[in-house]
Amino acid sequence: MPRRGWIGTSLVAAALLLFPPLSGFHPYYLYLVSTALLFGTLATSWNLLAYAGQISFGHAAFFGLGGYTAALVSLSGLSPWLALALGGAVGASGAAAIGMASARLSGASLALGTLAYTEIWRGIAHNWTAVSGGGAGLIGIPPLTPLPWLPLDLARSRTGSYYLALAFLLLVIAVFWGILRSRLGLAFAAVREEEERASLLGVHPLPWKVLAFALSGFFSGLAGGLYVNMVRVVEPDLIFSHYFSILPLVMATFGGLGTLLGPALAALALYLASELLLHPYIPAFHQLPYALALIVVALYLPGGLAGLLPSPSPLPKRGEGETRHGAA
């Protein structure tokens, strides 16, 4: 699709997304759409990391770190806005830390490493009772305070978190869009397509991989902080749940790896379909679409996730990377 088409589409999408709160949606539906937008943010940040060739099975760790940080900071009496920002920062640091492991791990090993990383944080949250509240978690997280320069009453009927979730999604898409057309995007693509050749040409892969992890972790941490702010509680099993690792993985691969808007659109479609169509009728099985989408993608995505990874043969497959990521 030409560049102008994408911009037009995003404008239309943005207009549609501004509409629900203004037209008087029921707060519950507003909450659902806000959560869907958060998953859009998470899926886009997963995709950003995958663009640099790193497959994560542990975004729940970054999401949860952001959530716990935001909860602790706002419970300590500081501004919830500062809490959200610090949540993003801690999410970025936590992601950068496991990103260092990508110096030694790649592909399936890195995926397993990130999975273990989530479990490590879940274990810490369970056991470090003095800070995290242990298995019971933290409750009574204060809502967002009104901002003097913003005419909206953010605390009222979930409108605030809706707009904030929308802003986060647009922000991560804008950042990804910027990366795709900058030297940073070229470096990420070089690391993804041919790590060895990139390092021969003077692009040291590790700093770029860590940077991709940190960026992805930052937006996941922001999303985690806002999520905690919306549900007002944080528990280890709730926030370090593999749900938050599986969903971005499904949404990004289903929506189209390396595309700008695919993951966010898939997030909205899959999440809303499962919550609105399945949850009311078969609550226990409302996660079915994700599981099925993941199985279908694993079996039928052309080349699987491998399309993202450096090719095992010493000779590059010319043109392949360009066509797959051509839309971006």
Next chain:
Amino acid sequence: MSSHTFVQALLSGILLGCFYAVMALGFSMILGVTRALNLAHGDLIILGGYLGYWLWSGSGLHPLLLVPVAGAALLPLALLCQWLFQRLPEPKELSSLMLTFGLSLLLQNFMLGLWRGEYRIIASEPLTASVRVGSLVLNQGRLIVAAAALILVAALYLGLTRTRWGRAVRATSLDREAAALLGINVDEATRTTFLLAFGLSGGAGVLFATLHYLYPAGGIEVTLLAIVLTIWAGAGRLRSVLLASILLGVIETLTLTWSGPRWRELVVALMLLGSLLARSGGLARSRSR
């Protein structure tokens, strides 16, 4: 730590290790013949445990009698998974992780739908008693579970080393193409491996349910444990898996005696990350040693 506590922990660790071996073998066998990493492995064990719990609470039979029943109940699933795993694109390690992440979610939802996410355990009378050996106190349930696990491992070992089928499976694990060229029916060998691995996991689930509480999301811990043991032992290497399991059981029991039981999950996850970093290669690479 006194020497008495140390010996007590050592013995408990060895018993725990035998039990771990039986929990890890299914994962290791499937990795051996298909190079697929089964993230749903722990969920299969939990599913076996729930089936065991369900049958036990309905019939009141001795849990050990339910081990083969729960094992047999997972066999249709084995055929379905083998069919799915065959269709995985290369590289299999990564695509199998995705597929089985999905299967794991599916199984968890299924268990949540059937058993409502409540914590369950098979609290059978004969298993909760304790046995005194000199000044050492051992839990009878753990002894029985360890014995049952050893019998299963021994039977599998004999099957793999002494039978025609076992030779076919080992040849398929070593080099699938060469085995096929030599006229070995690799599909048959793969299918029987899946059936055995799933049956073993279902049975291990019943043993698991006599020692630990079941809950639908509890499988991940078992999966991580199986991966750690497979990294330590190498895929499909039976005796090494048993040794690695006993080592892990002893390490875990000693750590927990020293630090308290709450840190268990964390220890397993840390060991996985540490083992991955120390290995820093493909998991299936260990086969060609």
